[in-house]
Amino acid sequence: xxxxxxxxxxxxxxxxxxxxxxxxxxxxxxxxxxxxxxxxxxxxxxxxxxxxxxxxxxxxxxxxxxxxxxxxxxxxxxxxxxxxxxxxxxxxxxxxxxxxxxxxxxxxxxxxxxxxxxxxxxxxxxxxxxxxxxxxxxxxxxxxxxxxxxxxxxxxxxxxxxxxxxxxxxxxxxxxxxxxxxxxxxxxxxxxxxxxxxxxxxxxxxxxxxxxxxxxxxxxxxxxxxxxxxxxxxxxxxxxxxxxxxxxxxxxxx
Numbered sequence: 116x117x118x119x120x121x122x123x124x125x126x127x128x129x130x131x132x133x134x135x136x137x138x139x140x141x142x143x144x145x146x147x148x149x150x151x152x153x154x155x156x157x158x159x160x161x162x163x164x165x166x167x168x169x170x171x172x173x174x175x176x177x178x179x180x181x182x183x184x185x186x187x188x189x190x191x192x193x194x195x196x197x198x199x200x201x202x203x204x205x206x207x208x209x210x211x212x213x214x215x216x217x218x219x220x221x222x223x224x225x226x227x228x229x230x231x232x233x234x235x236x237x238x239x240x241x242x243x244x245x246x247x248x249x250x251x252x253x254x255x256x257x258x259x260x261x262x263x264x265x266x267x268x269x270x271x272x273x274x275x276x277x278x279x280x281x282x283x284x285x286x287x288x289x290x291x292x293x294x295x296x297x298x299x300x301x302x303x304x305x306x307x308x309x310x311x312x313x314x315x316x317x318x319x320x321x322x323x324x325x326x327x328x329x330x331x332x333x334x335x336x337x338x339x340x341x342x343x344x345x346x347x348x349x350x351x352x353x354x355x356x357x358x359x360x361x362x363x364x365x366x367x368x369x
């Protein structure tokens with residue numbers, strides 16, 4: 116309750132400050148009509164993911180190869196989840212937005228992000244789909260004060276009219292941040308066995324179409340580990356929907 120009161124107080128203080136100071140684009144720093152709105156240059160700096168892309172992981176293709184084509188990585192090492200989709204490619208602009216959201220409590224971005232994710236996941240989300248956020252370990256949740264994936268799941272569920280189970284998964288152990296891992300193999304080892312289905316959510320997981328929600332997809336190690344736990348708990352199908360994903364040549368997660 117204290118953390119909630121602190122966030123409300125900070126939100127009120129930010130609102131009061133916004134009355135005194137002009138709002139700025141969180142990407143470019145330009146003055147904008149309202150807090151959280153992007154300037155034209157801010158919008159232009161974002162790379163929204165559009166077809167053609169891998170039918171499995173959603174990574175963009177440079178050319179159209181036909182319907183249902185998967186990327187070499189998915190063919191060689193099929194992910195545990197069925198399909199993954201992302202709203203934007205990871206770049207400096209997306210990084211500024213995600214960083215502000217995760218580490219500066221910019222929850223005023225959530226509505227905008229949810230709109231992007233609902234659009235990106237339109238073909239995945241069905242009437243009976245259930246959105247499930249990737250959980251934080253309780254220690255990290257206490258330090259950060261909110262789970263960004265849960266915020267995205269709640270807003271996207273409300274926008275799309277689907278259900279969300281906020282505590283379907285639990286983090287069984289604290290793991291170092293994925294950004295500190297030096298390779299894809301190290302990321303896989305870091306989160307191996309780190310998730311389990313919550314006992315109280317077991318009945319809702321069994322036979323369900325689950326869509327995992329997270330902020331950033333880099334190698335897919337976290338989503339694979341979470342999807343594996345849901346499949347073991349009896350989920351009929353597990354897909355994934357994220358705000359941003361690394362396309363190539365970057366580390367991505369922050």
